[in-house]
Amino acid sequence: MTEVSISESPEESGFVKEIPSKSQHFAEWYTAVILKAELADYYPVRGCTVIRPYGYTIWELMQQGLDRRFKETGHTNAYFPLFIPQSFLRREAEHVEKFAPEVAWVTRGGGEELSEPLAVRPTSETAIGHMYARWIRSYRDLPVLINQWCNVVRWEKATRPFLRTMEFLWQEGHTAHRTADEAESEARLMLDVYRDFAETDLCMAVLSGRKPESEKFPGALHTYAIEALMPDGQALQAGTSHNLGQNFARAFNIKFLDSDNTEKLAWTTSWGVSWRMLGGLIMVHGDDRGLVLPPHVAPVQAVIVPILTGKAREEVLSAARGISASLTPQVRTRLDDRTEVTPGWKFNDWEMRGVPLRIEVGPRDLAQRQAILVPRVGGEKRIAPLEGIAEAVSAALADIKQTLSRQSNAFLDSHIVSAATLDEVVAAIAAHRGFVRLQWCGEDACELTLRRESGASPRLISEDAPAGACAVCGNRSRHVVYYARAY
């Protein structure tokens, strides 16, 4: 396809949004993609970022995919306050130890010093625990299955958009149950919801499993997580689900009268996914031409670029409008009819923004009653007859989804290595091989040695009571663990 220059000024005829190479300068590539695809921008308060409309629309689509799953599994949304009294944070000992140093404190309001500072919520277990104690009286009030979408603040000096920010958007589910088994099932169910969302909507392969004791949420009995693998061999924790046992129920006095007429403590869980997962999505699928978006969360799934040249101009534009109409609303479509930039510039621009499918139509195509479909990844251009173009576009989008999943699965599969000794673990981590699968006796001393020597951390326990020997001490293994460096 020939590029037809119809630009108004020389600067606009070339596409100047070059970005660093993903394979060679990964960190710089990440930042450049975020800025050039207009996903997010920096803000004068350190640690805070602005999510621009294109980035926020991806987040909205992610929210829809998650929220639908939460509602299908019986949860409803609610809203709890931003401010948490200092005294609440102190009620659960492990919880305060972890979060207090990260808190932003409101100490003045309405022109006065406050007698008790208010924490800007770093997470809401304590505020919600207090309310659940008010609401729950009888076993008939259980389970309570609530989620909230909100902002939280954890003090950070570094800023990496989506991955590490002082304020971030997330959802936090908080449930209360009658029995230990029910709470455990809920925690595992939500882990599975997260895994399904990552795999189906984001085409992102993940490992899922239990966290070792040292990596648990403060105050939890068990923490489960999904972990994705980034192209630099580092793991990204993308969603966590906690069985809180009776720890928060005890701290906040969440009791109920059971059917046997005795008073019991409830069992609670919490689970969360933040916009960090959007950061993972960018890293996993993007390439040297920019962002690559899975169709489920692409603000524009197909961009139509008419080649407006010569006399056929109006006819081509009208055909492009016809294509757009025939795809709407099944496919999120954008018709790019700008005249101040060239088609080639547009191609690059929409590739940078990760639009899964480009549809080109020019005078020659029109003469043959066809359009050209160009997938962002994993395939050649294909010719589609204008009649029945909706089916061709659906098929192309399904192929793109499949390609992304296949690539992500293949990358993860090829970056899980087994190591039988400490030396093998250290070598594999140093070579950026990804997840290192090893056997562990369960002793803290061996974990500390592994962490210190490899620079990696234990991400997940995938199996308990395996046959074999600890990679460090050689004693009987109690767990199979995945180690990796992590974001």
Add this chain to the structure above:
Amino acid sequence: MTEVSISESPEESGFVKEIPSKSQHFAEWYTAVILKAELADYYPVRGCTVIRPYGYTIWELMQQGLDRRFKETGHTNAYFPLFIPQSFLRREAEHVEKFAPEVAWVTRGGGEELSEPLAVRPTSETAIGHMYARWIRSYRDLPVLINQWCNVVRWEKATRPFLRTMEFLWQEGHTAHRTADEAESEARLMLDVYRDFAETDLCMAVLSGRKPESEKFPGALHTYAIEALMPDGQALQAGTSHNLGQNFARAFNIKFLDSDNTEKLAWTTSWGVSWRMLGGLIMVHGDDRGLVLPPHVAPVQAVIVPILTGKAREEVLSAARGISASLTPQVRTRLDDRTEVTPGWKFNDWEMRGVPLRIEVGPRDLAQRQAILVPRVGGEKRIAPLEGIAEAVSAALADIKQTLSRQSNAFLDSHIVSAATLDEVVAAIAAHRGFVRLQWCGEDACELTLRRESGASPRLISEDAPAGACAVCGNRSRHVVYYARAY
């Protein structure tokens, strides 16, 4: 219909959620409805409330109705930070004067005192103005049409759920334009969107118009608003739209190169609706039996209550399930098959929660292949054949919507009185007559007299340059103004 007691304990057989009379104890009625219908609850931090799932679901449905309209008018969502540097608030003089005394300040974070305190956003004009100055370069970048859904904080000591809270949820639209005319059109368009939403989705009659100078948003050129009238004769400002002129563009240096190659200041607007409108909704439609929800924003539009008695128990339950299936997903339906409470208790409970339509089905109904539809307001029970029940339910919901709109329109119409003299104004306000329509010369002195003598404030200017004389000084009138006491 006979109530059949199948409760397990005496306390549960009676419905004990009595509330005060709406007409006699309006303020107490409001609080009681909110607590008993489980819309919201108090929280230990003064000024903060918890929005419970049932209340939050109404808010979600309101968000959907507004968000759809925003997107249809070309806006997209984004997210700007919670924290605003103190220096930003100071840039626009009127703005800082109004908001500074209401700000909550973060002064400590990550264990350290901050060198510059951070304001928890009371509104985001300043943060967004700063970003727009970065993003806008050329006339081709305009208009910028962005909205955000978020929480904001304004220090309050009083707490009235939804109406007056320290933290509240809202949306704030922020747009930038090339010309004064475009900004003015945008401000008026969004006012119209709000009016349409209030009237269509909430069945809530409103007045719309321009605010007098004294009631403008700080920093605005013009403020437009919709005002609803509460049953106690007080006005509730339910949505505002501001033409900010070039004030914020000047303060934040939002400039663009126009097509004539000269640099110009942009023209900006902002507009917002908060969960306050949900408070208005409760007050306008509720009655002595509790909440009344318009079908558009009712979490449950139709509740099915099977009368489970005697041998036909299973058949009745199965018929109820069939009704539920035939209504889903067009109608948001709940099947109340609890056995621990009586049907009568359920009737009262769902009435308290404002469910627009109740569907009863019992053994006798089943024998006649019918169900009973009982609207929450404005009509008698009707018999609906089970065949074609979906149509009967749709028709009943449409009637309920019409009834609510008719009631609200009639109330507003009958509570607008004209007053030609100061004495008439004072008498009308004292008698809780609602909006008092009067002529005003435009002088501050006359406005101050009106405010002082009547205890009311000027809500809207409905007409400029009318024929007539000022109600206070008798000089030539320049505006027709609506006065009312206000929330």
